[in-house]
Amino acid sequence: VQPPEKPLQGEEWNKLREDFQLPEKFEELMLNGMISCNSPIDVAKSLLTYLAKRNGDIAYSVLVKYLRLCVQQGQVSEIRDVYDIMKVRFKILESGAYNLLIKGLSNSDQWRMALTLLEEVKKIMVPSRTCYESCIKAANRHQEMKLAFELYNEMLAKDLVPTLDILQSFFNFSRGMKGAELQKELFGILLYLRENQIYPHKTFMRSIKLWFESIPGGNWRGHLTNIKDSGQCPVCKHQLEDSNLTEEEYSNLSERIIRDVIHGTDTFRKTSPKELEAFQTFVENRLPFDIVIDGLNVSHIKSRRMQCENLFDAVNCLGKENARLLVLGRKHMLMNTANWKREIMEEMQKKADFFFAENISEDDAFLLYATLRSGKHCRFVTRDFLRDHKACLSDSLTRHLFRKWQRGHQMVFSSVFSQQPAFRYDCVVQTTGDTWHIPYKDVFEEKYSYQVPRKWLCIQQK
Amino acid sequence: MQCANMLLRKIVRSSVLPFAAHHGMKKDLFPLSRTLSLSLCLKQDKSCEPSEKLDLDEWKKVMKSGLQEEVSEMVLEPKELSGLAAARETLEMWRLAGRAVPENISEEQLKTFMQCPSKSAKKKYLKYLHLKELHKKNDKRKMDEKRERRLEAQSQASNTDETKKSSFVCLWSSTMDKAYNWRAAQSMIFGQPLVFDMSYEKEMSVREVTNTVRQIVLSESCNRRSVDPFHIHFCNFKDDSLYHREFIKHYREAWGKLLITVTDQCYTEIFPKDKLIYLTADSPKVMKTFDHNKIYIVGSMVDKSIKTGVSLARAKRLGLETAALPLEKYLLWSTGAKNLTLDQMMHILLTLKDTADWKKALEFVPKRKYCGFVNKPVKELKKTLDLVNTLKLGKGREEIEKQFAKNHPKKYKIK
Numbered sequence: 001v002q003p004p005e006k007p008l009q010g011e012e013w014n015k016l017r018e019d020f021q022l023p024e025k026f027e028e029l030m031l032n033g034m035i036s037c038n039s040p041i042d043v044a045k046s047l048l049t050y051l052a053k054r055n056g057d058i059a060y061s062v063l064v065k066y067l068r069l070c071v072q073q074g075q076v077s078e079i080r081d082v083y084d085i086m087k088v089r090f091k092i093l094e095s096g097a098y099n100l101l102i103k104g105l106s107n108s109d110q111w112r113m114a115l116t117l118l119e120e121v122k123k124i125m126v127p128s129r130t131c132y133e134s135c136i137k138a139a140n141r142h143q144e145m146k147l148a149f150e151l152y153n154e155m156l157a158k159d160l161v162p163t164l165d166i167l168q169s170f171f172n173f174s175r176g177m178k179g180a181e182l183q184k185e186l187f188g189i190l191l192y193l194r195e196n197q198i199y200p201h202k203t204f205m206r207s208i209k210l211w212f213e214s215i216p217g218g219n220w221r222g223h224l225t226n227i228k229d230s231g232q233c234p235v236c237k238h239q240l241e242d243s244n245l246t247e248e249e250y251s252n253l254s255e256r257i258i259r260d261v262i263h264g265t266d267t268f269r270k271t272s273p274k275e276l277e278a279f280q281t282f283v284e285n286r287l288p289f290d291i292v293i294d295g296l297n298v299s300h301i302k303s304r305r306m307q308c309e310n311l312f313d314a315v316n317c318l319g320k321e322n323a324r325l326l327v328l329g330r331k332h333m334l335m336n337t338a339n340w341k342r343e344i345m346e347e348m349q350k351k352a353d354f355f356f357a358e359n360i361s362e363d364d365a366f367l368l369y370a371t372l373r374s375g376k377h378c379r380f381v382t383r384d385f386l387r388d389h390k391a392c393l394s395d396s397l398t399r400h401l402f403r404k405w406q407r408g409h410q411m412v413f414s415s416v417f418s419q420q421p422a423f424r425y426d427c428v429v430q431t432t433g434d435t436w437h438i439p440y441k442d443v444f445e446e447k448y449s450y451q452v453p454r455k456w457l458c459i460q461q462k
Numbered sequence: 463m464q465c466a467n468m469l470l471r472k473i474v475r476s477s478v479l480p481f482a483a484h485h486g487m488k489k490d491l492f493p494l495s496r497t498l499s500l501s502l503c504l505k506q507d508k509s510c511e512p513s514e515k516l517d518l519d520e521w522k523k524v525m526k527s528g529l530q531e532e533v534s535e536m537v538l539e540p541k542e543l544s545g546l547a548a549a550r551e552t553l554e555m556w557r558l559a560g561r562a563v564p565e566n567i568s569e570e571q572l573k574t575f576m577q578c579p580s581k582s583a584k585k586k587y588l589k590y591l592h593l594k595e596l597h598k599k600n601d602k603r604k605m606d607e608k609r610e611r612r613l614e615a616q617s618q619a620s621n622t623d624e625t626k627k628s629s630f631v632c633l634w635s636s637t638m639d640k641a642y643n644w645r646a647a648q649s650m651i652f653g654q655p656l657v658f659d660m661s662y663e664k665e666m667s668v669r670e671v672t673n674t675v676r677q678i679v680l681s682e683s684c685n686r687r688s689v690d691p692f693h694i695h696f697c698n699f700k701d702d703s704l705y706h707r708e709f710i711k712h713y714r715e716a717w718g719k720l721l722i723t724v725t726d727q728c729y730t731e732i733f734p735k736d737k738l739i740y741l742t743a744d745s746p747k748v749m750k751t752f753d754h755n756k757i758y759i760v761g762s763m764v765d766k767s768i769k770t771g772v773s774l775a776r777a778k779r780l781g782l783e784t785a786a787l788p789l790e791k792y793l794l795w796s797t798g799a800k801n802l803t804l805d806q807m808m809h810i811l812l813t814l815k816d817t818a819d820w821k822k823a824l825e826f827v828p829k830r831k832y833c834g835f836v837n838k839p840v841k842e843l844k845k846t847l848d849l850v851n852t853l854k855l856g857k858g859r860e861e862i863e864k865q866f867a868k869n870h871p872k873k874y875k876i877k
Contacts (some may be wrong), residue, residue, distance in 0.1 A: 007518060042518055044521065045518035045521070045568075046518055048521040049517070049518060049520045051521065051522040051526060052520065052521035052524035053520070053521075053524065056524065057524075057525070058525060059519065059558070060555070060558035061558060061559050061560045064559055081522055084526075085522060085525045085526060088525075088526065088787075089525070090555065090558075092548070092551050092552065092555060093555060093558050094555035094556050094558075094676070096559055097559070123549075124548055124552065125552065126730060167556045236467075265772075266772070266775045266777075266779075268774075268775035268776070268778045269770075269771040269772065269774070269775040272778055272779075342603055359746060360746050360774070362777075373626060
């Protein structure tokens with residue numbers, strides 16, 4: 001719908017409406033058009049005037065659309081007027097209108113009214129995170145840091161996930177401000193990033209850097225850098241936290257893997273109790289392994305070769321340094337078929353321990369268990385991302401542990417058998433008190449969750 | 463009245479006048495001037511003077527003027543809403559905002575709505591109710607139209623009164639029912655058993671159980687109508703379970719008269735283990751022929767969240783033989799999961815029992831799920847296709863293999 005450029009008289013609107021295909025939807029579609037073309041507010045007003053005169057009333061949905069146009073153009077007095085009208089007409093408003101009102105008012109000098117509106121929303125529902133975003137940003141903009149942090153903690157208490165914009169605005173507007181309390185709160189945000197494994201994007205990282213450097217008397221200096229594979233920061237020579245889990249985390253994770261991934265709701269779904277027991281005694285008798293291999297996954301690296309040859313290459317390559325290998329497979333591998341030659345299988349079994357699961361069992365769960373039982377040094381080989389197993393874990397904390405452990409212990413073979421090393425250091429926001437290391441994303445939208453940023457911000461106090 | 467209108471018009475037009483003053487004055491002087499009269503007079507006004515300049519804020523006055531009295535009430539007594547009333551109010555606002563929300567909602571539905579754990583769950587539930595309401599309305603409209611047509615036809619028929627003669631009394635449906643029941647009764651003595659395993663209630667949501675029961679009701683009816691019905695067993699059936707309550711909702715008093723066997727026993731207690739075959743899409747074994755001496759078990763489960771291996775786990779636990787339909791063998795599968803609805807299963811099994819013709823039986827697989835029938839296994843077909851390509855295009859064998867590997871999942875898994 002192409003909205004007119006100038007305000008129209010009633011008759012002109014009437015004519016337009018009559019020519020329109022769907023007269024019942026005319027006003028809504030026309031307002032949609034105005035929103036997308038960002039038409040002058042006067043045009044919309046003339047439409048509303050026409051409607052008011054025609055029906056003696058204006059539908060709520062039309063008012064909300066008009067409100068959206070006002071918010072889009074920052075027409076504060078109009079927003080207030082619409083609010084007054086709505087307040088009179090309706091007992092309560094729904095979330096869409098509240099979102100718009102709060103957003104519109106928070107950007108103006110009447111931002112305190114947005115706060116009262118937020119209070120009003122709280123009485124009937126949990127405010128959306130965009131509501132909080134608007135209010136927090138407004139409070140920050142007016143240097144009311146205490147209020148902003150109150151709102152922020154409130155939304156965390158309500159299980160709302162703050163947007164990166166909210167977090168960034170804290171850093172942007174606290175620049176150059178003094179106060180131990182404030183500093184503690186902002187460090188708290190950085191720790192929030194750490195706990196939830198969130199990586200700031202480039203502009204956010206810059207805000208953090210500028211804030212650090214602006215702390216009066218803090219003497220912080222920030223540098224952008226890449227961390228070496230060894231895990232040492234080239235700027236401050238500091239060694240990053242290694243990717244190993246603590247004893248407690250480790251035992252916690254292996255317990256959860258057995259409980260949620262292998263057993264799940266029914267042990268029979270992925271294996272059978274008998275098989276699980278057989279596997280457990282098998283592993284316990286031969287511990288510890290250095291590398292656990294997903295036999296079937298590795299055997300498909302090169303499609304042109306026989307599957308057992310692929311596996312054979314992998315076993316030879318990994319077993320060079322006298323590493324103790326465990327290969328997990330399924331019983332059908334022993335059947336002497338075109339892809340699985342008996343002689344090669346026998347040759348391999350001399351070099352590594354093999355466990356063959358039933359053909360209908362899941363071998364991945366065994367892979368995880370064997371690796372975890374072998375201890376921290378043990379790594380595993382598969383190209384599988386193991387997403388489905390991660391999804392079986394019941395809480396997000398364990399999932400984060402799993403992801404961290406996976407980063408540190410999974411080895412991937414590409415087709416030329418070059419071994420991609422597992423990360424030795426942990427890729428999260430970290431601090432030692434006088435240094436901070438913050439990984440960041442180069443682009444705003446990082447697509448894959450398994451990719452971790454390679455770029456870091458190093459901040460040190462001199 | 464005339465003079466009042468004139469005065470009012472002046473006030474309305476002078477937008478300089480602050481609203482409060484306007485409000486007070488109007489209230490004192492002209493109690494008559496409610497929305498209607500105001501807009502009416504403005505309309506007339508416009509028609510007299512079309513060239514007049516527009517007042518863009520006029521709509522605000524119209525909106526405000528209609529509600530003066532209510533305003534004062536509202537201001538005096540700001541109501542605190544709570545619980546159900548607040549939810550109802552919110553729903554009403556969503557409806558006004560044009561969201562998919564039902565017009566009427568019962569107390570029970572409102573409670574379910576409030577118990578939804580998340581915003582998206584609430585939205586989904588409302589949309590479901592909204593669509594249900596729409597369907598109901600449409601059905602009612604259609605019924606009414608039909609009734610009208612019938613009445614019309616009747617009145618016409620009565621005009622041309624003519625009696626037809628026939629050797630049968632017109633009692634079709636009840637005679638058919640008797641015949642069907644006779645067959646079903648026979649099947650209860652001589653028929654091949656077919657087991658529905660009713661032990662999945664814990665695995666399903668309430669919606670899924672409802673759907674399951676609906677599918678079973680459909681299956682039962684098509685079984686009853688068939689030439690040689692199965693003897694249906696509901697095994698592991700607990701009294702007063704959700705299944706039970708749903709069945710009673712569907713069958714009402716007929717539930718007690720159904721010609722099927724309902725028991726809380728497990729199938730392994732009723733039948734010899736070596737005769738049982740559990741049908742599940744996850745089974746590694748593919749069914750070749752329909753065996754008239756075996757007892758097939760179908761899991762009564764609707765699985766919207768794709769929980770793989772649940773029924774296979776049941777069979778494994780009891781050490782039963784399993785089988786899957788040979789869908790891959792006969793159909794060029796395109797989209798959708800390989801698990802079929804219970805009534806489709808019933809149709810397929812009945813057809814197999816009567817004709818042993820896979821092609822005929824697999825007609826009941828929904829058309830959207832497959833591209834067509836194949837007379838050879840897909841694997842062999844691929845081989846011949848490759849051969850044709852090699853001969854035709856002169857491509858190297860390796861290249862084709864590479865492409866094949868690219869198009870197919872890298873990890874080999876036996877399903």
